[in-house]
Amino acid sequence: MKVLKRKYAQMVVWLSMLALLAIGFALGFRKTPLILHIAIVVLVVSVLLIAFIRWRFLRCPNCGKSAAIVYWGPGWNQSCPRCHERIYFDDEI
Numbered sequence: 001m002k003v004l005k006r007k008y009a010q011m012v013v014w015l016s017m018l019a020l021l022a023i024g025f026a027l028g029f030r031k032t033p034l035i036l037h038i039a040i041v042v043l044v045v046s047v048l049l050i051a052f053i054r055w056r057f058l059r060c061p062n063c064g065k066s067a068a069i070v071y072w073g074p075g076w077n078q079s080c081p082r083c084h085e086r087i088y089f090d091d092e093i
Contacts, residue, residue: 002061006089009058009070012050019046060087 022043029035054067063083069076074092079085 001088003088003090003092004058004061004068006073006091008053009068009089012053012058012070015046015050015053019043019050022046060085062087 019042022039026036026039026043029039054070058068058070060066060068060080060083062085063080065082066080068080068087068089069078074089078087080087
């Protein structure tokens with residue numbers, strides 16, 4: 001049985017929080033060009049990293065078509081919407 005690593009799901013959660021924080025800084029400091037540009041760069045980089053991690057490390061281990069829903073810890077059973085097989089993370093076994 002193939003499993004996904006929870007650390008990648010946690011990275012996606014942290015990067016999502018960083019992207020939301022960057023949006024807040026971009027809206028809050030839109031009159032200060034330096035902070036605005038830094039916030040936009042952080043936002044773009046974090047969104048690209050999220051997309052790469054989900055595409056590379058969080059795909060269904062059975063069919064490889066869809067990405068797993070990210071959760072911080074164990075406790076929710078999920079299955080692939082395409083092949084309907086259960087997706088396991090390494091801390092659920």
